[in-house]
Amino acid sequence: MARRNKIYEGKAKILYEGPEPGTLVQYFKDDATAYNAEKHDVIDGKGVLNNRLSEFFMTGLNAVGVPTHFIRRLNMREQLVRACEIIPIEVVVRNVAAGSMAKRLGIEEGTPLPRPIVEYYYKDDALGDPLVTEEHIAAFGWASQQDMDDMVSLALRVNDFLSGVMTAVGIRLVDFKIEVGRHYEGDFQRLIVADEISPDSCRLWDIQTGQRLDKDVFRKDLGNLSDAYTEVARRLGVMPKNAAAGTKPHLIN
Template identity: 70%
Template structure:
């Protein structure tokens, strides 16, 4: 990767120029952050697991006809993706109350919501990613009404798929964060899913024990983050259950 030009570095990933025009290489780091980077550690093996889990999910979404930026996994830490213009919104889909919604609305953590809720947050670390309404989004030009309709429609479909996927693995999908971008192809533009879907961006609880299998283990100093991520990968059939070491990287199931 040293020969490729680095274009952007975020908290958990690095983007490099891709081998072909219109492509990028997305590199998954081992960095774990919380509180907009106020808490930070490097946890060996985290990036490898996130790369593989996100690849697995995006591949299935592509097969379902949900457009994404994902093309293929290149190696243990990198993906080839389409270059998109990121819409400056974090889209959060909530099925069960947890995290910030409990603080904002006084809802007890673990309360099943009457229906799935879609929330929008403006992507700006300096402002702590404030929650915004559809009126803010269209008024400030971050997305137009048709784009918002496309985003919400895809978010619902993604939620339906993920709930079933994780349920089959004995995991409850509490909530998740996704991002979208504009993909330009010749004279056309379409909205596609971007970024990643992994235990970094989802809240995942064991159905029987309510044990947390996501980044809350880092946020709440519970420990065992890589073990939890590995368990998610094993339950989804991505990694062999016999693999207990990350020193040489997880062994992938072909």
Template identity: 85%
Template structure:
């Protein structure tokens, strides 16, 4: 079988050309990074867990009419996705003060926010993905005002969905990051959720104990990252309660 063509490799995923025009294969790596990749590690099984969890969330969003790039899972580490033109912005929705918001504004971590806050960060690793305003986004042509309005509405719908799902399994959705891409259907542009939704891109706290079940476990050296992600997967029914993650699957090239 011919080796696939790599399209892009990021910190946590690799994109390959898909089997049909307009598709890509998204491969989830075991690499963990933090602080703009200044801290790195390889966590056995992380890619498998994120593949399954992102499939769960993306499928759920598709089912309620929130469009995503997800088509189907191929194997333990790969998904078939739609090719999109990524808008160069990270869209962050915050429900509770944590992370950079707490540091930036001096708000105690864990403080409930009066309403969900949507922020935009310019995707540029060399600059550290800086926070930008809507004025910056429009002035530099990264997105139009209509795009921004649509992105906020998409982000808030994702927030409603994720918050409800997590509440049902005793987890507080503190904040999360998504990416949004453009697709064209004839001459009509449509915005859809892209990249991934997983504990890599969300802050998740146990509602009873406050235990962190997300990448802060790695950032702050709070324990085993794979164990935290496995706990999330088990609560959501993505893994059986006594299930184990196979960490070294055979890959098909």
């Protein structure tokens, strides 16, 4: 596909001008980052895996009535998405205590939570994406109360869908984050799930062994990140079940 005008480049993806009005091309890079890019590496094939896994999840969400920006996959690294105005808030849903929440509240990592807990983080790398409350969001005009209600509703619906899909293949959905965008159709605005859903944005643990199958493998030097993502793709049927670990991804069309 011919290169288009670059609109934005982040740590893991590039957005290009789309072929049709109101669309963008989202390109998945092989870069792996952690701790706000203090740790960085290039993992061969990671972008291909995340493109296909995000396609799998977004397609599933669209099918059950959860609106997303995903339109269709273009090739092994690119997908066509709806342009939207990203709300500068990451919405995190936690089912099990882990990561910053476990440290912040002194809860043992791996402790099941009595109910899914929704948290907001302000998207600002320079500040380390700080935890914020609805009061902050409303006071600084990042989103309205109706937006926040809709964001929570979207996030919990995504949680229900992802939890069911992952449990069916022996994976525990510990937590995940989504980004939400405002999509305009004439004078009508609705909130949709944007960015990506992949092992980069989820914590995924094997139910039986507790093995990490997400970006914590890279953060904590727990093994080969490509192998972990490949295992998720294999269990979900995104790549052949007999694919050998450590080989380059050969994904099912």
